[in-house]
Amino acid sequence: MTGVAISFREVTKSFGDKRVLDRVTLDVSPGEVLVLLGRSGCGKTTLLRLVNRLVDADGGGVFVGGREVADWDPVELRRGIGYAIQGVGLLPHLSVGDNVSLVPRLLGWNPDRRRERAAEMLRLVGLDPREHGDRRPDQLSGGQRQRVGVARALAADPQALLMDEPFGAVDPIGRRSLQEEFRSLSRELRKTVLFVTHDVTEAFRLADRIAVVADGGIRQVGTPGEIADAPADALVRGLIEGAA
Amino acid sequence: MSFLEFLAGRWTEILGLTLEHVVLVVISTVAGVLIAVPLGLAITRIPALGRPVLGFAGVIQTVPSLALFGLLIPLPFIGGIGSRTAIIALVLYALLPILRNTVTGVRQVDPAILDAANGMGMTDWQRLTLVEVPLALPSIFSGIRIATVVGVGLVTIAAAVGAGGLGSLIFRGLAMLDSRLLFAGAIPSAILALLADAGLAMLESRLVASRGASTS
Known part of the structure; x- marks a missing residue:
């Protein structure tokens, strides 16, 4: 399945007195990788979590495939959207293979089909199912665990992927190769990907388009080239130059 | 007559009381698990339950056991002399x-x-069921272990309300100022507590090692 469109319309969200998102409007096209780039606390993670309703908006609307997320049952919505986070959140008491096939299990796939799917997904992210499938997550390296996290997010063939700093806990070299592999993987699968990072280099490496987020709003949206050539304001320029 | 000869003469009685002791501990601990684990899980879902329930259990814990056994005796239905009263107190x-x-x-x-x-x-x-309980299992299990070991000690005191068990030897020894009777009750009770602790510790470590072996 290729991706679906995700749109935010005038979305507002506050936690207590603090307004973290202020009338944000953004469109993610089907099949594109859109990176939300910004410093910590700018609201980018909240924006991502609105999509699978881990957070609900105070005002405005979020749409997945043209349907407003508020109209979905959250459980059903989440099973159709892959989710990968920093720290990965693998279940330590399950094998790697069982971790990968968790969403298919929730969807009621039979064990044979799940095992097959887990093996296929592990190969897709560059792990050998025979070597790694039966191990426990704590027997893998950090980079391998992140791959398992990506495999798990992809296992039920979701229409979209949400990724929150999914390569955050890896050393720079491992990180670079994960990024490159993810780049070609996302090109091949044509999923809609919303990817959160504070790392400018990572954003430029992975994105079809980048949305720069600051103070609860979007400062600029454009291809990496557009943003590098014509930063919209001093903040965006500062952010990119800070990384250069 | 040496202590060993004394024991040899009474070993069937001691064995019978030990068995009674074990049965009381097992019944009250199993009942405790059946009540406390679901209740504990409910607290994680309904935080408002936490304060009153843990508060109640905490207050019970501060009542000296001999007093609690005594307090239960005059109560209708649950009270009286015998093992039923003791089991209720032990479960609490x-x-x-x-x-x-x-x-x-x-x-x-x-x-x-x-x-x-x-x-x-x-x-x-x-x-x-798939995440929280399996990951909390080692902690739950160590709570059960504590409850069991404490239970072995408490059952000796339950003999005061006529529950039977090794405590009846201890109380008899105290009443008759016979230290041999006292030891005949106290030593097996201490051994039981150690065995229960070691046995459950072993089970616990095996549980952790095999935790969630492929669940599909």
Whole structure:
């Protein structure tokens, strides 16, 4: 399945007195990788979590495939959207293979089909199912665990992927190769990907388009080239130059 | 007559009382688990329950056991002399360690794991059974272990309300100022506590090692 469109319309969200998102409007096209780039606390993670309703908006609307997320049952919505986070959140008491096939299990796939799917997904992210499938997550390296996290997010063939700093806990070299592999993987699968990072280099490496987020709003949206050539304001320029 | 000869003459009685002792501990601990584990899990879902339930179990814990046994005797239906009264008191004492360890075990689960579980579309029930309970199991189990070992000691005191068990030898020894009777009750009781602790510790470590061996 290729991706679906995700749109935010005038979305507002506050936690207590603090307004973290202020009338944000953004469109993610089907099949594109859109990176939300910004410093910590700018609201980018909240924006991502609105999509699978881990957070609900105070005002405005979020749409997945043209349907407003508020109209979905959250459980059903989440099973159709892959989710990968920093720290990965693998279940330590399950094998790697069982971790990968968790969403298919929730969807009621039979064990044979799940095992097959887990093996296929592990190969897709560059792990050998025979070597790694039966191990426990704590027997893998950090980079391998992140791959398992990506495999798990992809296992039920979701229409979209949400990724929150999914390569955050890896050393720079491992990180670079994960990024490159993810780049070609996302090109091949044509999923809609919303990817959160504070790392400018990572954003430029992975994105079809980048949305720069600051103070609860979007400062600029454009291809990496557009943003590098014509930063919209001093903040965006500062952010990119800070990384250069 | 040496102590050993004394024991040899009474070993059937001691064995019978030991068995009675074990049965009391097992019944009250199992009942404690059946009440405290579901109640503890309920507290993790309905936090408002936490304060009153843990508070009640905590207050029980502060009542000296001899007093609690005594307080239960005059109560209609549950009171009276005998093992029933004792079991009720023992169950009440077993609640706190199991409750507390169930609640902390669930609350200690890594937030990243819970976030991932929610994000992949688990229902609350699935999150509880597939994630939280398996990960809290070692903590729950150590609560059960504490309750059991404490229970072995408490049962000796339950003999005061006519529950039987090794405590009846101890109380008889005290009444007759016969230290041999006292030791004949106290030593097996101490051995039971040590065995229960070691046995459950072994089970616990095997549980951790094999935790969630492929569940599909």
